[in-house]
Amino acid sequence: MTAIRLAVAGRQVVVFERNDELGGKLTSRSRDGFTFDTGPSLLTLPTLIDDVFRLAGTSLENEVTLQRLDPSFRYFWPDASTVTFRDQPIATAEALESWSPGSGSEYLALLARARTIWHVSNRTFFAGDMSSPFSLLRRMQSPRDFLRIDAFRTLQSRGEKTFGDTRLRQWLGRYATYSGSDPARAPATLACIAAVEADFGSWYVRGGLGALRDAMVRVAQRAGVELRLGTEVTKIDATPRRVTGLRLADEEVVAPVVVVNADAEHMYRDLLPHWRRLGAVERTERSTSGIAVLVGVEGRTPMIGHHNVWFSRDYRREFADIRAGRVPTEPTIYGCVSSVTDASQAPANCENWFLLINTPADSTIDARQHGPWLLERLAAIGPDLRRRARFAEVIGPHDIAMRYRSPGGAIYGTSSNGRNAAFRRPAMRGPRKGLYLVGGATHPGGGLPLVTMSARMVSDLILRGYRER
Numbered sequence: 422m423t424a425i426r427l428a429v430a431g432r433q434v435v436v437f438e439r440n441d442e443l444g445g446k447l448t449s450r451s452r453d454g455f456t457f458d459t460g461p462s463l464l465t466l467p468t469l470i471d472d473v474f475r476l477a478g479t480s481l482e483n484e485v486t487l488q489r490l491d492p493s494f495r496y497f498w499p500d501a502s503t504v505t506f507r508d509q510p511i512a513t514a515e516a517l518e519s520w521s522p523g524s525g526s527e528y529l530a531l532l533a534r535a536r537t538i539w540h541v542s543n544r545t546f547f548a549g550d551m552s553s554p555f556s557l558l559r560r561m562q563s564p565r566d567f568l569r570i571d572a573f574r575t576l577q578s579r580g581e582k583t584f585g586d587t588r589l590r591q592w593l594g595r596y597a598t599y600s601g602s603d604p605a606r607a608p609a610t611l612a613c614i615a616a617v618e619a620d621f622g623s624w625y626v627r628g629g630l631g632a633l634r635d636a637m638v639r640v641a642q643r644a645g646v647e648l649r650l651g652t653e654v655t656k657i658d659a660t661p662r663r664v665t666g667l668r669l670a671d672e673e674v675v676a677p678v679v680v681v682n683a684d685a686e687h688m689y690r691d692l693l694p695h696w697r698r699l700g701a702v703e704r705t706e707r708s709t710s711g712i713a714v715l716v717g718v719e720g721r722t723p724m725i726g727h728h729n730v731w732f733s734r735d736y737r738r739e740f741a742d743i744r745a746g747r748v749p750t751e752p753t754i755y756g757c758v759s760s761v762t763d764a765s766q767a768p769a770n771c772e773n774w775f776l777l778i779n780t781p782a783d784s785t786i787d788a789r790q791h792g793p794w795l796l797e798r799l800a801a802i803g804p805d806l807r808r809r810a811r812f813a814e815v816i817g818p819h820d821i822a823m824r825y826r827s828p829g830g831a832i833y834g835t836s837s838n839g840r841n842a843a844f845r846r847p848a849m850r851g852p853r854k855g856l857y858l859v860g861g862a863t864h865p866g867g868g869l870p871l872v873t874m875s876a877r878m879v880s881d882l883i884l885r886g887y888r889e890r
């Protein structure tokens with residue numbers, strides 16, 4: 422996204438990617454007629470990507486077929502209760518009200534608060550880079566903005582204050598996991614994601630989210646970006662003052678500006694060693710990693726939707742395990758079955774199950790051992806896929822770490838745990854002039870919407886810099 426923005430602004434841009442395909446974690450895997458989105462499976466705020474495509478003379482609608490999902494999510498609890506969230510807040514509130522009396526109005530009250538957080542965050546936190554807390558302060562209209570973004574409370578505490586039904590407290594806590602964080606330690610600011618999903622929709626791209634990656638590649642090529650795949654960057658060259666280029670295995674590339682999309686820990690340890698910045702990243706808690714199981718399933722499963730969540734009995738226990746460095750004994754299981762919406766994703770009368778649980782970011786975890794266990798866990802609280810599975814493939818923290826150079830397999834860079842987490846993310850401006858970080862490892866965080874915002878912010882910094890010289 423940064424490359425497209427800079428190319429459209431007339432800069433000569435070359436992208437170096439170590440893997441043989443672009444897109445990073447936004448990727449898919451096909452096997453025996455089944456297709457699985459192995460990274461993002463839920464798209465929110467597609468307009469952010471549309472903004473970039475429009476700069477490049479096209480639109481998201483021109484490039485892919487988008488589908489707004491209704492229902493958006495099905496949630497299941499260990500007591501066998503289940504509720505379906507709809508695309509419209511009122512429809513969801515009605516469903517909640519008949520499921521747990523009183524919770525419909527609690528949900529609408531939560532959304533009202535979450536919308537305020539979203540609006541204030543948009544003109545403050547998401548409006549530009551965060552070189553210092555003063556960058557944020559300058560964008561605040563009044564000290565009340567701090568109260569409005571609900572940063573002094575945790576998401577779990579907001580859930581406890583809002584909902585009488587413990588199941589909905591757990592539902593709200595799930596939004597912490599969207600940035601690989603712990604509901605009991607992440608700020609209630611993350612409740613804004615609930616409003617984003619309710620008001621702007623949960624989206625799917627026909628053909629799978631791999632089709633979105635392909636569209637980004639097409640638009641970049643048309644904008645004149647040179648794409649070099651299978652090309653590992655081994656070092657960033659710089660004088661004590663400014664960046665001068667980078668090194669590949671057998672080539673030196675001269676460049677006045679280098680934008681690093683890799684993880685900050687990899688950057689400051691391997692590419693441009695910088696002990697102070699590396700120390701700061703190491704002292705900041707990593708986001709979670711995950712174990713995913715891709716299951717090609719025969720037949721149809723009743724009661725499921727496109728996006729499903731089987732909650733554990735207790736998030737506290739789950740995250741206590743993660744904090745202690747263990748795979749949770751009783752994990753919440755996310756299951757995406759996009760063939761429910763898009764028949765092209767599985768053979769006739771089959772389903773493509775993508776299961777995901779949160780784990781510590783630790784690449785020594787033996788994920789293969791957990792594949793059969795995860796199917797057993799799901800069978801205990803939800804559908805039993807074991808007899809119908811044609812195959813089950815496991816992806817774990819080690820795979821994520823090796824493929825994307827994400828230390829420990831952390832999915833979202835650093836976590837949002839703690840009140841100061843937003844200020845502790847690695848800065849967008851590197852320690853040399855002309856050096857920038859972009860994407861999930863820096864401000865404002867991980868997930869497709871935030872990394873797309875990050876691209877906008879870093880391009881603004883660079884283009885402003887060019888004009889200044």
Ligand SMILES: Cc1cc2nc3c(=O)[nH]c(=O)nc-3n(C[C@H](O)[C@H](O)[C@H](O)COP(=O)(O)OP(=O)(O)OC[C@H]3O[C@@H](n4cnc5c(N)ncnc54)[C@H](O)[C@@H]3O)c2cc1C
Pocket residue numbers: 437438439440443444445446447459460461462463464465652653654655682683684687711713777821824825826832833859860861862866867868869870872
């Ligand atoms: C299992 C999973 C589920 C997810 N679900 C969702 C979801 O539903 N919705 C959502 O919005 N987000 C989701 N995400 C998060 C989202 O995928 C990421 O936040 C986002 O894709 C990160 O983009 P990025 O460009 O910052 O980093 P990356 O995608 O990690 O890209 C960095 C790229 O840099 C390359 N690289 C690293 N080092 C070097 C080097 N030295 N030389 C050359 N190349 C290098 C890597 O190979 C990689 O391609 C999910 C992620 C995962 C893994």
